[in-house]
Amino acid sequence: MLASAALNREPELPSSPKLVALLLTELGRPEPDLRRTSQLFGADPALAMRLLRLANAVHREDTRGVISVAQALALLPTDGLRPLAEQAALASGPTAVPGLSLPQFWRFSLQVAKLARALAASVRQNQAVAYTAGLVHAVGELVLHAGPQEDMASVNLIAGVCDVRRAKLQQRMLGTSYAEVGAALAQQWQFPGPLVDALRYQIAPFDNDVYEPLAGLVHLAAWRARAQESGFDDRALATSFPGEVGLALGLDIDMVLQQDPIDWSGGHVDA
Structure with a gap:
């Protein structure tokens, strides 16, 4: 696809x-x-x-x-x-996208936005832009779930929306990922190039011909949020940390992990 x-x-x-x-x-x-x-x-x-x-x-x-x-x-x-x-x-509606827990998706997107903003402040990047990119980074999920249900059902069975394997699994099983679909939508809606590139290359920031720091910030923020949701221990955190992306931004694992802890206990969406 x-x-x-x-x-x-x-x-x-x-x-x-x-x-x-x-x-x-x-x-x-x-x-x-x-x-x-x-x-x-x-x-x-x-x-x-x-x-x-x-x-x-x-x-x-x-x-x-x-x-x-x-x-x-x-x-x-x-x-x-x-x-x-x-x-x-x-x-709108909590069941508007079959197969996807929208409350979880909304909370996760908001948390990635907050983490991206905090990381941007640490490296003197535009915080408002980083927040927005983090907020919409997974909007492609909404588009994919609106397609053939059997395709996404197979993906969801193996890896939930917060699973660190999500994008690679979608690429292997569907031939595309939420990152590519979100970027395609942003491009279709005439969003600025840096935001389109941040969405497209958030999974692999160095695949772009010209490295976009915004993609790196979203990558690190999403890793932090997914690692927290997956309950990674110290070993898993150390082995999964995207060190090259952090190095390009001047952020080590301790700096990324020192961001505000993620509270997944609440049943509401922050406003």
């Missing part, structure tokens, strides 16, 4: 119903709170994707493109945001 083949129809990207309801309430106020609005768009991968799509379509003349949630909200008028939330409401 080619990544583009997974996009043969407009993908319906589901958002957290709770976040969409809160966003609609906020945008329904006479003067929506911009900080709260930013928090809500920045807490959900699908909302962030919709926002970036609109911003890049409206500001197509800007050759640099719109690459973060914060930048998009700074450029778009507030009254143009409600239709996005209304569209998200139509596609």
Whole structure:
């Protein structure tokens, strides 16, 4: 399967119903709170994707493109945001993607975003861009799960969405991965090149002709989150740490592991 083949129809990207309801309430106020609005768009991968799509379509003349949630909200008028939330409401629901635990997917995506932002701060990269890339890094999963269910069922049976083997297993069994599909969607929606490259090369940052530090940050953040979810002990952490990626960014394993611990006990999505 080619990544583009997974996009043969407009993908319906589901958002957290709770976040969409809160966003609609906020945008329904006479003067929506911009900080709260930013928090809500920045807490959900699908909302962030919709926002970036609109911003890049409206500001197509800007050759640099719109690459973060914060930048998009700074450029778009507030009254143009409600239709996005209304569209998200139509596609949302905890069971909107068969075979995928959306609450787990939302929590995991948010955690990778937070870790990417923290790592970016450590190496003086743009924190808002790193956060956005981490938030949408696995959006390709939503597209893949909208395809033939038997394909993804076989993958899910072996490796869950947080499994460190996930991308390689998808590549072997499907001929593509969530990283490639997410990058194809971002490219189709005219996202900036650095963000497209970060999504495409997040699994293997050095495969790109020109190394993109953003891909390295997402790679390390996802490794940290997956290792935590998998309950890696010290030995497993040491042997699985992507040392070359860390070296390129000036980050060793201790620096990556010192980021805020991950709390998977909560049953809600942060807002």
